[in-house]
Amino acid sequence: MKLDPNTETPAGSGSGEPDKHLRVLVMTAVAAERDAVLRGLRGSGRFDVLLAGVGPAMAAARTARALASAEYGLVVSAGIGGGFIGRAEVGSLVVANEIVAADLGAQTPEGFCSLDELGFGSSRIQVDPSLTIRVTEALQAAGQPVYAGPVLTVSTVTGTAARALELDVRVPGATAEGMEGFGVAAAALDSGVPILEIRAISNAVGPRDRTAWRIQEALDALEAASTVLLEVL
Numbered sequence: 001m002k003l004d005p006n007t008e009t010p011a012g013s014g015s016g017e018p019d020k021h022l023r024v025l026v027m028t029a030v031a032a033e034r035d036a037v038l039r040g041l042r043g044s045g046r047f048d049v050l051l052a053g054v055g056p057a058m059a060a061a062r063t064a065r066a067l068a069s070a071e072y073g074l075v076v077s078a079g080i081g082g083g084f085i086g087r088a089e090v091g092s093l094v095v096a097n098e099i100v101a102a103d104l105g106a107q108t109p110e111g112f113c114s115l116d117e118l119g120f121g122s123s124r125i126q127v128d129p130s131l132t133i134r135v136t137e138a139l140q141a142a143g144q145p146v147y148a149g150p151v152l153t154v155s156t157v158t159g160t161a162a163r164a165l166e167l168d169v170r171v172p173g174a175t176a177e178g179m180e181g182f183g184v185a186a187a188a189l190d191s192g193v194p195i196l197e198i199r200a201i202s203n204a205v206g207p208r209d210r211t212a213w214r215i216q217e218a219l220d221a222l223e224a225a226s227t228v229l230l231e232v233l
């Protein structure tokens with residue numbers, strides 16, 4: 001498959017409409033997310049929903065294995081995630097317009113240096129803008145609170161206000177945070193398959209407060225979003 005030389009994403013038709021003859025691979029970190037997605041997909045045979053494991057490394061390995069075993073027209077990284085305050089509240093959905101490995105780089109006395117700045121590749125993978133818009137609009141039309149923006153992948157869940165601010169400065173407009181998206185996206189990019197990431201917000205990105213997690217609320221939002229994906233993908 002051809003890659004767009006500017007974005008390094010698979011070159012598409014520009015409509016954001018995946019080839020409906022091809023299967024869709026959905027990768028979730030854990031079983032509770034997988035089951036929510038499966039409930040939303042209502043038995044559709046066009047989607048395979050597989051476990052990625054937690055964190056970008058396992059997610060990349062498992063996605064690469066799945067992509068080597070069958071032909072897919074789209075890969076979706078889906079799960080619960082943290083929402084940046086003021087951009088995505090608990091219970092809402094975030095559709096990635098880019099997937100950013102936010103802690104991949106080097107710490108220097110002058111501050112964080114990304115992989116791009118170090119000249120070792122890129123820590124950002126773009127999502128086809130028309131796909132992001134198409135999915136965001138469909139979710140909105142279904143009455144779900146939804147935002148489009150950068151979704152960060154981190155290996156360490158943010159647990160302080162200072163770290164949240166640091167990430168917000170590093171990635172302007174950062175909207176959500178998860179732990180698998182960049183791994184799933186790297187495998188998809190490597191196989192020339194388009195990528196999408198959707199996070200249902202279970203907690204705010206900031207000071208650690210386990211009592212404030214709303215995991216069931218986020219899983220319900222993920223299930224409802226998956227029903228919309230059935231129609232739009």
Ligand SMILES: O=C(O)c1cccc(C(=O)CC[C@H]2O[C@@H](n3cnc4c(=O)[nH]cnc43)[C@H](O)[C@@H]2O)c1
Binds near residue numbers: 157208
């Ligand atoms: O122990 C904590 O303070 C803590 C806070 C939030 C999430 C966790 C997890 O271990 C969940 C990891 C799992 O869920 C996704 N997730 C959910 N919320 C976030 C978040 O705020 N930042 C990053 N990842 C999050 C993640 O994709 C994993 O699959 C622990």
